[in-house]
Amino acid sequence: MATQTREHGGHGHHHHHGNAYLTSTNTHDAGVRITRLGLVANLAMAIGKFIGGYVFHSQALIADAYHALTDLVSDFLTLGTVAWSLKPPSERFPNGYGKIESIGALGVSGLLLCGGVFMGLNSGQVLLDQFFPEAAEAISHLELGHGHSHSHGAGALGPSIHAAWLAAGSIIVKEWLYRATMKVALERKSSVLASNAIHHRVDSLTSIVALFTIGGSYIFQDASWLDPVGGLLISLMVIKAGWGNTRTSLLELADTTVDDEIKTAVQKAAAKALGTIDDGGKVKIRDVQGMKSGQNYLMDVELAVPGVWSIQRSREIEERVRATIGSSLRGVKRVKVRFIPLGQENLDFSEEFIAPDVIRKVNPEPEDGVEEEAHAHHEHEHEHEHKDHNATRKRR
Incomplete structure (x- = not known):
């Protein structure tokens, strides 16, 4: 689900951030501001939902609190990884630090995935307590569940209606945070900010489930099982979102190619550059490829030029193409230009890899x-x- 929101083509201009992004006091920086706001909101909600869940005997609210807690940890990871990912390349990291953000996104989604599994185990334990108490007792001795002691006694009577007010408040706050964070994520093309925004949306949806199950348990007094069922539904939603983001982060770390949308945008920018130079019509754009490294796109462009052209002439074209792509597309941090002679159409990027017979x-x-x-x-x-x-x- 995150794939659609994490990588979008578009036009804009570069702006570079300082290395002290994490500790920045610049309140005008939208990325830092929205993440810190989400951090404070998640801290308040996690505490409020845990206390409310135990006091009002709501399994769904406790499941929601687990999710708020994973979002809290994700906010800390977001601040740290975004700060690192924007640092310029170094001798040790020649391709820049963008992959650190990808690792951060993997950590965030992994936390979400694990949190969903634990919530599901917890809610399943409560349902077993209600319908199959003997089986629940046997499982509890094996210590497969965690934190299920609250489910005995008062919890089986159903949640208090007061728990619904906490769920309703969470829906409003979280939906606003989702929209605000995703707006910044799309502007910055930041995978970790987008991952964080999706957490806010999932938290909003889980709070809706919690609200309905708490309300249902209150209205139908004999349906106390609705609340743990709601907790189970919430855990499945969290697992689905966590897996989607985990898969996207793993593919990014495995250096899969960028979207066709980005390739097309780079090709258009290169064609625009060639249109501004003499003899640019003689140059053909043969291929474009690249990979995503956090917020950064590392692109390769293959140009076919007349074989008699000098290195100096090719160098001028390379500089013009790189400058035009860099000023036209946000997030493109590196452009490698490869030249081949016109007429040798059989050459492509694959020849850069050493042939197996040479290795032998x-x-x-x-x-x-x-x-x-x-x-x-x-x-x-x-x-x-x-x-x-x-x-x-x-x-x-």
Whole structure:
């Protein structure tokens, strides 16, 4: 689900942030401001929902509190990883620090995934307590669940209606936080901010489930099972969102290619650059590829030029193409330009990888017949040594 929101093409201008992004006192920075606001809101909601869940005996509200807690941790990870990802490349990190943000997004979504699993176990334990108490008792002895002691006694009577007010307040706050955070994420093309925004949306949806199940349990007094069922539904929603973001982060870390939308935008910007130089019509844009590194796009452009052109001429074209792409597309931090002669249309980026036959010449492996012969020779020598050793022992 996150794939659609994490990578969008668009036009804009670069603006560079200082390395002290995390500790920045610049309240005009939208990324820091919305994340810190979400952090404070999540802290207040996590505490409020935990207390409310226990006081008002609501399993759904407790499940919602677990989710608010994972969002709280995600806000800290967001601040830290965004700060690192915007640092310029170094000798140790020649491609920049963008992958640190991808790792942060993986950590955030992993927390969400684990939180969902634990919430599901907890709600399942409560349902077992109500319908199959003997099985629940057996499982509790195996310590498979956690935090289920509250589900006995008063919890089985159903939640208090006061728990609904906490859920309703959470819906309003979280929906606003989702819209505000996603707006900044799309402007910055930040995967970790988008991941954080989706957490706010999921928290809003889970609070809606909590509100309905708490209300249903209150209206239908004999339906106290509705509340733990709501907790189970919330955990499934959280697991789904967590897996979607985890998959997207893993693909980004595995250096999968960028969206076609980004490739097309880079190609258009390169064509625009070629249109501003003399003899630009003789240059063909052969291919565009790239990968995403946090908020940063690292792009490769292949241009076919007349073979008689000098290196100096090619260098001028390279600089113009890089400058135009950089000023037209937000998030493109590196542009590598590769030149091939016109007429050699069979060349592509794959030739940059060393061919398997070349690798075999560098690190040759013996052919089957030679290998078997060498093995037999080794066995013969070993047998001969063994006989010599036995003969020596007999003489002694």
